Amino acid sequence: MKDAAGSGHRVVVLGAGYAGLAAAVQLAARGQRRGPGRVRVTVVNAQERFTERMRLHMAATGQRLAELSVPELLASTGAEFVRGWVTAVDAQTRTVRVDDELVLPYDTLVYALGGVAGTDAVPGAADHAYTLGGAQDAALFAERLDRLVRGTVVVAGSGLTGVESAAEIAERHPRLNVVLLGRQEPGARLDSRARAHVRAALDRLGVHVRSGVEVAKVLPGAVELAGGESVAADAVLWTGGTRVSPLAAAAGLTVDEQGRIVTDAALRSVSHPDVYAVGDAAAVRQAYGIMHGTCQSGMPTGVHAALSVDRELRGKEPKPFRFGYYHTPVSLGRGDAVVQFTRPDDRPRRICLTGRAAVRYKETVTASPWPTYGRMKKLPSSGAFWPRGGRFTRRGGTK
Structure with missing residues (x-):
């Protein structure tokens, strides 16, 4: 059994989806400001390719998407990338096991293992x-x-x-x-x-x-x-529907009936405050209820977790997470769409875009967060960068 150890505050991010990558990029950028080796960020993900879940309905019909590499994005941040499946989390010893071979110790864990298709409930x-x-x-x-x-x-x-x-x-x-x-x-x-x-x-x-x-x-x-x-x-x-990984429950973290990690106001596990939960893996309560998983809400949780870890390292208390929904974009093929603007609790407003205007809005504002991560690397003092530049991820063309 190999053991990966080192000096500095060790932050391990599990999952490089929208929320996990947002957390990792912000953590690494802020860690660089603290000096070499003061904060060590390790990102664990099963694949090197970034999965654009918002475009999977396009890939499912044979449309080729751009090849987006997680290691490539992390290359200039100082974060380490480990490719492999997370097979266990030991919350008592603060270790993560990858592929049953590599053991990664952590001081802070950012748990961002998103959901997978919920096929278990229906036979066949x-x-x-x-x-x-x-x-x-x-x-x-x-x-x-x-x-x-x-x-x-x-x-x-x-x-x-x-x-x-x-x-x-x-x-x-x-x-x-x-x-x-x-x-x-x-x-x-x-x-x-x-x-x-x-x-x-x-x-x-x-x-x-x-x-x-x-x-x-x-x-x-x-x-x-x-x-x-x-x-x-x-x-x-x-x-x-979707389901989340059983790893959190198996590790003894407090989870809800769906297996999501129950968090406090700052996104820390209520049972293990050295674990932050973000994205689909977290049961995050707001004034209007439990947030539902989307890129729109996932990325802010990742950034907030990074800001909170940074505050803790500076001897300050993390601030409560606050989030309100803004819109619901829906593709209807390549030439049509709907964008429903919403109240913070996700109830629809009476304003919406349809047709070509909605397509342009969706492609410009929501279709890809990839350029956002690049801006996070360059501007570590801010956490308020949300998705723009959808055309970037369509550069691969179509079949």
């Missing part, structure tokens, strides 16, 4: 459905679509990921019959105008929407609904 979903868990999963689904000359594709889950995926599939593969199944109406959390635009776009693309239904089982060539009805399917894309 894990075995017979495709997911958007990462770039490889999306590529496998894209290959399946390319092999279908005719047939039916069922998108299980009518949340925003399901809506975006169904629209993208129908636009890119008009020869296929696309069926969107879910308990709720597509765009249920949007206001009436935005919701009507979503439905009109799906109708225009030929997506067959069935709301108020629940998938009870996924079979090799069909999905079975609650009540016994069967819907034939040549391919099933599962977008019905």
Whole structure:
């Protein structure tokens, strides 16, 4: 068993998604200000490639995205990158085990292991459905679509990921019959105008929407609904929710019923204050309730965790985390979109953008956080940089 040790305050960041990378870049930048070796930041992630989850519905239809490298971004920050799977966290000895071989000790842990597709609750979903868990999963689904000359594709889950995926599939593969199944109406959390635009776009693309239904089982060539009805399917894309890694619970950290780490106001674990939880892995309570996981909320938690660690190292108490939602962008293929502006508690305002204006807004403001990380490296004194510059991540072109 190898042991990685060293001097300085050791910060280990688990996960290099939107929240974890935001935390790592800010921590490394601020650590450099404190002097060489004073703060050592190590980022652990299973892949070197950064997964743009906001674009996976595009990758799932064969559209090629830019190759974004986590080590490349971290190269000038002083942070160390370790590629591997986190197999255990020992909160008592303050160590992390990677691939059952490498042991990383930490003084502060930033836990940013995001969610994966929640296929466990429905029999057959894990075995017979495709997911958007990462770039490889999306590529496998894209290959399946390319092999279908005719047939039916069922998108299980009518949340925003399901809506975006169904629209993208129908636009890119008009020869296929696309069926969107879910308990709720597509765009249920949007206001009436935005919701009507979503439905009109799906109708225009030929997506067959069935709301108020629940998938009870996924079979090799069909999905079975609650009540016994069967819907034939040549391919099933599962977008019905996510689940988090069981590592936090196994480590003895206090978690909620979904396995997310329960945090205090500063994003520290309520049971282990040397552990910060960010992004989808954290149950973060605000005045309006528990935050739900999005890039919009995930990146701010990562930055706040970095600022809090920096304050602690300077002998100060971390400040409470405060966050309010601003918008809900929804892609409807490449030439259409909806942007619903929201109140801080995520309730819809009466203002929304639709069509080309929404597409431009989404691409300019929300489509990619990658340039944001670069600005974080250069401006470590501020934590208020949020996503801009979506075109950067489309430079890879399309097939």
